[in-house]
Amino acid sequence: MNTTKAPSPTLFSVGKALCAVSAFTYGLLTAAIDVIDPHHLRNPLWPGHAKLHLLWLICGGAIGALTSIYLFLTATPRTFSNIRTGALIGAIHLGGFFSAALCKQAAGAEFDADGRVLFGFLPPAVLHLSLSAALLFVGFSLCKKHEVTS
Numbered sequence: 001m002n003t004t005k006a007p008s009p010t011l012f013s014v015g016k017a018l019c020a021v022s023a024f025t026y027g028l029l030t031a032a033i034d035v036i037d038p039h040h041l042r043n044p045l046w047p048g049h050a051k052l053h054l055l056w057l058i059c060g061g062a063i064g065a066l067t068s069i070y071l072f073l074t075a076t077p078r079t080f081s082n083i084r085t086g087a088l089i090g091a092i093h094l095g096g097f098f099s100a101a102l103c104k105q106a107a108g109a110e111f112d113a114d115g116r117v118l119f120g121f122l123p124p125a126v127l128h129l130s131l132s133a134a135l136l137f138v139g140f141s142l143c144k145k146h147e148v149t150s
Contacts, residue, residue, distance in 0.1 A: 008146055011142050011145070011146055014142055015139045015140065015141070019086060019135070020073060022132045023069045023086065024069065025135070026093055027066070027068070027090075030058075031059075031061055034057075039112075039113035041058070043113075064089045065089075068089045071086035071089075072086045077146050077147055080148070083143045094132060097125075097129050098129070101126065111123035111124075111126065
């Protein structure tokens with residue numbers, strides 16, 4: 001008797017959508033914020049070389065996010081490897097942020113130019129990218145549960 005449940009296309013689609021929203025928030029939304037916010041790319045106090053490094057990060061994150069979104073949206077339960085690859089790209093980008101957060105004090109870096117915090121303790125960037133990471137994890141998990149293996 002076969003007790004394996006058939007994959008749920010609806011839950012797989014929800015997982016794909018969560019992964020795609022995550023990629024939008026960590027890659028494209030962050031890029032837009034970094035370009036628009038006067039404390040980032042348009043900061044007149046930053047040397048041109050520092051702006052080049054930020055632009056490099058912005059472009060790399062946006063290109064990675066666009067690649068991930070394509071992989072997520074074209075994935076099926078039989079092509080779960082698309083989800084895995086897109087999630088890996090996202091995990092690398094998000095891992096870079098959290099690694100920088102752990103090392104920020106040693107580099108003399110700050111989360112926010114104005115020292116903004118939410119709820120009295122939480123930097124907005126940490127909330128933003130933690131939510132992106134959570135969406136990616138939940139989306140990946142839903143898709144993994146409904147992966148079809150040959």
